[in-house]
Amino acid sequence: xxxxKFAAYICSGCGIGDKIDIGTLEKIAKKEGKxxxxxxxxxxxxxxxxQLISDDIAxxxxxxxxxxxxxRRAKTExxxxxxxxxxxxxxxxxxxxxxxxGDAHDEVRQEMADDYVRMACAExxxxxxxxxxxxxxxxxxxxxVGGGMSGMTSALEAADAGYDVVIVEKQALLGGxxxxxxxxxxxxxxxxxxxxTGVAELAxxxxxxxxxxxxxxxxxxxxxxxxGRFNIKIAQDADIVEETVGAIVQATGFTSYxxxxxxxxxxxxxxxxxxxxxxxxxxxxxxxxxxRADGKVVESVVFVQCAGQRDDTGKHLPYCSGHCCATSIKxxxxxKDANPDINTVVxxxxxxxxxxxxxxxxxxxxxxxxxxxxxxxxxxxxGSGCRVSFRDLILDEDxxxxxxxxxxxxxxxxSAGVDLEAWNPVVMAADGGAEDAKQKKAEMQKISILxxxxxxxxxxxxxxxxxxxxxxxxxxxxxxxxxxxxxxPVRRPMDMLQATEDATGAALxxxxxxxxxxxxxxxxxRSGDLSFPTARLEGCTQCKRCTVECPFxxxxxxxxxxxxxxxxxxxxxxxCMGACPVRVISFENYSVDTVGSQIKxxxxxxxxxxxxxxxxxxxxxxAYPALDMTGLSRTVYSAFVRVIPVRCLGSVNTIWITDxxxxxxxxxxxxxxxxxxxxxxxxxxxxxxxxxxxxxxGDTLTQLGLEPERxxxxxxxITDNTRVAxxxxxxxxxxxxxxxxxxxxxx
Amino acid sequence: xxxxxxxxxxxxxxxxxxxVEERVEDGDWVKMCxxxxxxxxxxxxxxxxxxTPQKIFMMIRAGKRDEVLxxxxxxxxxxxxxxxxxxxxxxxxxxxxxxxANYAHRLDMAPKGQPTRVIAKLFWxxxxxxxxxxELKFSxxxxxKDGFVQGIKNAMAMQSAGLSLVKAKRLNPxxxxxxxxxxxxxxxxxxxxxxxxxxxxKKGFTS
Numbered sequence: 002x003x004x005x006k007f008a009a010y011i012c013s014g015c016g017i018g019d020k021i022d023i024g025t026l027e028k029i030a031k032k033e034g035k036x037x038x039x040x041x042x043x044x045x046x047x048x049x050x051x052q053l054i055s056d057d058i059a060x061x062x063x064x065x066x067x068x069x070x071x072x073r074r075a076k077t078e079x080x081x082x083x084x085x086x087x088x089x090x091x092x093x094x095x096x097x098x099x100x101x102x103g104d105a106h107d108e109v110r111q112e113m114a115d116d117y118v119r120m121a122c123a124e125x126x127x128x129x130x131x132x133x134x135x136x137x138x139x140x141x142x143x144x145x146v147g148g149g150m151s152g153m154t155s156a157l158e159a160a161d162a163g164y165d166v167v168i169v170e171k172q173a174l175l176g177g178x179x180x181x182x183x184x185x186x187x188x189x190x191x192x193x194x195x196x197x198t199g200v201a202e203l204a205x206x207x208x209x210x211x212x213x214x215x216x217x218x219x220x221x222x223x224x225x226x227x228x229g230r231f232n233i234k235i236a237q238d239a240d241i242v243e244e245t246v247g248a249i250v251q252a253t254g255f256t257s258y259x260x261x262x263x264x265x266x267x268x269x270x271x272x273x274x275x276x277x278x279x280x281x282x283x284x285x286x287x288x289x290x291x292x293r294a295d296g297k298v299v300e301s302v303v304f305v306q307c308a309g310q311r312d313d314t315g316k317h318l319p320y321c322s323g324h325c326c327a328t329s330i331k332x333x334x335x336x337k338d339a340n341p342d343i344n345t346v347v348x349x350x351x352x353x354x355x356x357x358x359x360x361x362x363x364x365x366x367x368x369x370x371x372x373x374x375x376x377x378x379x380x381x382x383x384g385s386g387c388r389v390s391f392r393d394l395i396l397d398e399d400x401x402x403x404x405x406x407x408x409x410x411x412x413x414x415x416s417a418g419v420d421l422e423a424w425n426p427v428v429m430a431a432d433g434g435a436e437d438a439k440q441k442k443a444e445m446q447k448i449s450i451l452x453x454x455x456x457x458x459x460x461x462x463x464x465x466x467x468x469x470x471x472x473x474x475x476x477x478x479x480x481x482x483x484x485x486x487x488x489x490p491v492r493r494p495m496d497m498l499q500a501t502e503d504a505t506g507a508a509l510x511x512x513x514x515x516x517x518x519x520x521x522x523x524x525x526x527r528s529g530d531l532s533f534p535t536a537r538l539e540g541c542t543q544c545k546r547c548t549v550e551c552p553f554x555x556x557x558x559x560x561x562x563x564x565x566x567x568x569x570x571x572x573x574x575x576x577c578m579g580a581c582p583v584r585v586i587s588f589e590n591y592s593v594d595t596v597g598s599q600i601k602x603x604x605x606x607x608x609x610x611x612x613x614x615x616x617x618x619x620x621x622x623x624a625y626p627a628l629d630m631t632g633l634s635r636t637v638y639s640a641f642v643r644v645i646p647v648r649c650l651g652s653v654n655t656i657w658i659t660d661x662x663x664x665x666x667x668x669x670x671x672x673x674x675x676x677x678x679x680x681x682x683x684x685x686x687x688x689x690x691x692x693x694x695x696x697x698x699g700d701t702l703t704q705l706g707l708e709p710e711r712x713x714x715x716x717x718x719i720t721d722n723t724r725v726a727x728x729x730x731x732x733x734x735x736x737x738x739x740x741x742x743x744x745x746x747x748x
Numbered sequence: 749x750x751x752x753x754x755x756x757x758x759x760x761x762x763x764x765x766x767x768v769e770e771r772v773e774d775g776d777w778v779k780m781c782x783x784x785x786x787x788x789x790x791x792x793x794x795x796x797x798x799x800t801p802q803k804i805f806m807m808i809r810a811g812k813r814d815e816v817l818x819x820x821x822x823x824x825x826x827x828x829x830x831x832x833x834x835x836x837x838x839x840x841x842x843x844x845x846x847x848x849a850n851y852a853h854r855l856d857m858a859p860k861g862q863p864t865r866v867i868a869k870l871f872w873x874x875x876x877x878x879x880x881x882x883e884l885k886f887s888x889x890x891x892x893k894d895g896f897v898q899g900i901k902n903a904m905a906m907q908s909a910g911l912s913l914v915k916a917k918r919l920n921p922x923x924x925x926x927x928x929x930x931x932x933x934x935x936x937x938x939x940x941x942x943x944x945x946x947x948x949x950k951k952g953f954t955s
């Protein structure tokens with residue numbers, strides 16, 4: 002510690018100096034904060050102010066900087082000192098702008114500012130400058146699993162950007178579903194006619210690209226390692242080839258929902274097919290009249306949309322696959338283009354044609370394709386064809402239509418491999434020695450795509466309905482396995498055009514991942530973060546909570562059954578730190594100590610002061626920005642709260658709560674992102690785990706003789722700036738009602 | 749079944765959509781309807797219609813020929829043009845309604861005594877005689893359409909309005925005898941006959 006030099010810089014600009022006594026802050030930083038240097042500047046983020054700090058770092062060997070000015074989210078470019086550890090006391094957004102105006106509030110305002118300076122000094126003393134993970138791999142090749150439209154596009158995009166690519170395709174030829182289509186839905190103006198798929202040209206381009214290595218007729222037998230150093234075993238016939246890559250794009254696509262599961266709509270009948278079956282008939286016809294399997298030329302055809310999709314009975318797919326309306330329109334055109342007299346009916350409930358599909362729809366109407374809004378109730382054979390019974394939803398009557406051929410628009414079922422929710426109980430039973438479970442495990446493993454040797458299972462966790470994604474809207478392509486990105490219909494149902502866009506996005510994500518990994522930095526959402534988790538293994542009790550709770554499956558077990566962190570897979574959320582019951586996990590600049598010391602540094606008024614103290618642990622992704630915006634909009638909240646930002650509510654260790662209550666805080670508020678199925682947590686499971694852990698804290702409170710209301714949890718979105726002030730004020734009122742904590746004055 | 753109706757049935761079998769496309773004014777637009785229902789929601793008389801335009805388009809596609817042509821729905825259209833303005837697919841809905849009404853009238857399938865149909869017929873007959881509408885004769889024809897006694901009652905009820913119009917020189921009682929005409933009323937008759945001939949040929953009523 003001899004080499005550490007701590008310095009505090011206090012800004013009196015933006016009106017801070019007018020309302021807050023800077024002299025007192027200086028004294029506190031010096032005496033209580035034990036800062037070697039304390040300097041005040043009237044405009045700290047100016048060139049001159051920043052120079053003052055830079056000079057001290059260069060000439061005075063300052064290693065730890067505490068800046069008492071605005072929020073840590075403001076002026077990050079000015080206050081960018083990558084060579085020192087830094088903490089920020091939020092005097093502007095956190096005090097000046099949120100404490101009520103007027104002399105009557107001078108005292109509490111000053112106390113709040115004093116405490117934030119104490120906290121920032123305490124924090125910086127426990128911090129170390131993050132140096133980046135030294136044990137990182139530097140491999141920048143990208144593995145693409147799946148050689149369909151998405152996979153080939155990903156491979157080409159990454160290769161054209163200058164990265165070597167390995168592409169693995171299970172079939173003997175590249176092309177995937179795209180190769181099985183006669184034409185594709187138009188993707189260029191005027192969006193009126195089916196277009197050539199272009200799959201053969203794309204496959205030729207991929208095969209001849211100097212940066213792309215193609216393995217066809219191959220599967221991934223094992224994936225080990227982490228971003229920057231994945232070791233892949235590729236099974237080709239009986240051989241195993243090993244490749245090393247830095248990141249993976251999984252573009253394994255979909256299978257068509259099995260029409261045999263739709264007997265009520267004629268699944269299994271001779272003259273009923275699915276869209277894939279019709280493509281095969283169209284390829285066989287090669288532009289001439291389309292014939293049925295029995296050789297009869299089709300003179301009338303009915304397309305039944307949403308067959309086994311958007312089903313609310315729980316029997317079939319509950320979702321819309323997005324592409325099937327446009328696909329049926331395209332297929333109806335196959336008939337109309339060959340012979341305009343063929344009667345083609347598209348029976349839909351809601352015609353959904355995303356993108357430029359509306360033009361395509363109009364073009365089909367113009368060609369005379371009949372669109373009937375109806376719900377098919379049954380298909381039975383009739384004469385030489387079928388009769389489709391349906392409810393006409395416009396005319397509100399039950400009726401039927403005859404056709405030579407019925408095409409069922411079934412949906413996309415993602416090929417995402419093993420469902421980990423089902424996998425883990427089987428593995429537990431198998432580990433327990435159950436023979437049937439062992440067999441089942443081997444059976445399940447057969448459908449695995451990546452065969453990850455991760456502790457949490459062989460494939461990616463699935464999001465909704467078996468799709469391999471982690472959030473459809475906020476972070477597309479980001480899965481819950483760092484360095485592995487999903488593209489195309491394996492991620493969410495989509496058409497070919499969307500899949501190519503997806504593939505490009507995922508290729509870019511993979512490139513970011515290999516670059517970040519090669520520098521020992523974190524990937525999304527703390528992209529560029531150099532800190533990484535370390536554990537004092539001598540204190541570890543091998544309870545396995547960190548390995549189980551890590552939302553990203555980063556932590557494996559080593560031979561001695563201690564946690565093995567695989568830092569490149571880590572997103573730096575700190576969920577492991579929050580989980581650890583013996584508190585051995587920490588980051589260089591974020592630890593049980595950096596937050597714990599802040600909690601303890603606050604000056605605690607006595608029981609009779611009528612000044613409660615409430616600790617707020619606010620998620621830095623949404624809740625803390627919301628609090629900052631409360632300040633920006635000059636919405637007033639109680640000056641009795643002390644806010645500490647945390648990386649994620651998942652990183653909150655219960656020791657902080659017990660420490661705070663022991664220290665005499667009257668209440669603890671935790672603010673994190675929305676949890677549950679439509680979660681908004683940036684680390685997927687963090688806020689959910691935090692809520693779960695806090696639901697167990699009641700016992701601790703009872704032991705301390707405290708009311709359960711002393712700890713509350715709120716879901717706060719980034720836009721909740723007004724609501725968050727209301728939460729605080731309501732809670733302060735509630736605490737005043739309950740009364741001061743009896744724990745004050747014991748330490 | 750009228751002769752023309754029999755011919756139409758024979759010609760189009762059951763393909764009513766094609767019949768409409770070929771024989772109804774702007775009928776080729778019907779297939780472009782996307783069933784959004786904005787026309788039905790926009791029609792100020794929507795609740796008085798037996799079938800809204802949206803439904804009529806669907807019925808045409810479903811081949812419900814008799815139900816459409818015998819309906820009085822399209823006769824309810826007041827030509828406010830709300831539906832045309834609002835249709836996202838730019839269908840000339842008002843024109844199609846008039847076209848359907850006209851076609852139904854032509855095949856003599858339109859409801860007998862439907863007031864709009866009656867007034868339209870009186871107006872047309874009145875107009876083609878001289879090339880001008882004789883307002884006095886047209887009003888009287890309207891009054892007496894339901895019989896002599898009802899005609900007298902109607903005339904008595906409208907007495908003060910009629911007298912006011914005469915006083916204001918907006919109505920000339922002498923028009924009852926002959927009335928004034930266009931300069932070339934026989935030319936107008938010829939023009940209308942020629943137009944009819946062209947239309948019949950286009951729409952396949954004559955070969």
